[in-house]
Amino acid sequence: MIDLHAHTTASDGSDTPAELVRNAVAAGLHTLAITDHDTTAGWDEAVASVGRLDVAFTLIRGTEFSCVYDDHGVRISLHLLGYLFDPDAEALKAERARLRESRLGRGEAIVEALVAAGYPISWQQVVDIAGGGAVGRPHIGQALLQAGVVDSVTDAFTHLLSSSSPYYVPKLEMPVHRAIELIRQAGGVPVIAHPWARKRGQILDEAALRSLVAPGLLGIEVDHIDHAPADRARLSELAAELGLLSTGSSDYHGTRKSVRLGAETTSPQSLHRLLGVATGLDVVRSEPAAEAV
Numbered sequence: 532m533i534d535l536h537a538h539t540t541a542s543d544g545s546d547t548p549a550e551l552v553r554n555a556v557a558a559g560l561h562t563l564a565i566t567d568h569d570t571t572a573g574w575d576e577a578v579a580s581v582g583r584l585d586v587a588f589t590l591i592r593g594t595e596f597s598c599v600y601d602d603h604g605v606r607i608s609l610h611l612l613g614y615l616f617d618p619d620a621e622a623l624k625a626e627r628a629r630l631r632e633s634r635l636g637r638g639e640a641i642v643e644a645l646v647a648a649g650y651p652i653s654w655q656q657v658v659d660i661a662g663g664g665a666v667g668r669p670h671i672g673q674a675l676l677q678a679g680v681v682d683s684v685t686d687a688f689t690h691l692l693s694s695s696s697p698y699y700v701p702k703l704e705m706p707v708h709r710a711i712e713l714i715r716q717a718g719g720v721p722v723i724a725h726p727w728a729r730k731r732g733q734i735l736d737e738a739a740l741r742s743l744v745a746p747g748l749l750g751i752e753v754d755h756i757d758h759a760p761a762d763r764a765r766l767s768e769l770a771a772e773l774g775l776l777s778t779g780s781s782d783y784h785g786t787r788k789s790v791r792l793g794a795e796t797t798s799p800q801s802l803h804r805l806l807g808v809a810t811g812l813d814v815v816r817s818e819p820a821a822e823a824v
């Protein structure tokens with residue numbers, strides 16, 4: 532099984548990178564992509580863990596970039612997965628730093644608004660929960676959970692943290708055309724993440740998705756827990772029509788979301804295509820000891 536989208540403590544997941552690799556093996560995956568928000572910070576620990584495995588396993592290093600599509604002045608937030616790009620490519624590296632940094636002031640602003648409304652949490656608490664990882668709303672959700680305000684992080688999103696909440700503050704996002712170009716320049720493979728996750732807010736329509744092909748989009752995450760069956764069918768057709776590869780992934784976040792590793796998967800054919808176009812980095816394979824003769 533192949534799962535191309537998972538988070539760790541380097542952003543808003545709850546597994547450390549080492550735990551993620553261990554849990555992926557336990558879930559029966561043979562290929563996993565680590566894709567934290569706006570950072571590569573979890574990569575080294577994950578690579579080291581794969582090196583210690585005694586089963587065959589392939590790790591794909593990636594990042595989920597916070598992006599925006601400007602639709603005639605209307606800003607639509609979206610996520611773009613980048614796989615196997617060169618982490619030292621300067622322009623993209625600088626963008627990742629900018630995106631991560633902006634998450635701090637923005638997270639603090641959301642917390643301040645919640646505190647002003649009487650919710651018993653603090654910015655320090657959120658910083659501690661994030662533990663040095665790229666700060667996101669799920670960390671604030673965890674603080675609300677600890678304070679007994681909500682029963683789960685998902686519950687916190689329903690009213691307090693959603694993009695339509697009065698406490699919502701937007702974060703810095705990268706224009707998606709530029710993100711696609713920079714990932715390609717760095718030898719990576721850009722795949723749009725959960726494009727029709729409708730409950731998260733406004734989504735890109737078909738014309739907007741088509742417009743991402745010219746700058747170099749290479750794939751669409753079709754199978755995702757937030758996609759309805761009819762949307763999956765249409766996205767799959769669209770990917771085929773546009774010559775893009777289709778992926779499926781869990782978007783695992785450990786205990787901060789209920790979805791399990793391997794809940795959605797990518798076909799070996801799509802993985803093969805993805806690996807064929809990546810030039811920025813190699814995959815990392817475990818080297819299980821040869822069987823005794």
Ligand code: AMP
Binds near residue numbers: 568667669684686702
């Ligand atoms: P942020 O990056 O701070 O804007 O927060 C977005 C993150 O919140 C996403 O990457 C998801 O991990 C998480 N998220 C978004 N919507 C929900 C939801 N309804 N329930 C739980 N987590 C969510």
Ligand code: FE
Binds near residue numbers: 538543568667784
């Ligand atoms: Fe997330």
Ligand code: FE
Binds near residue numbers: 595610724725
């Ligand atoms: Fe996402």
Ligand code: ZN
Binds near residue numbers: 536538595
């Ligand atoms: Zn994600």
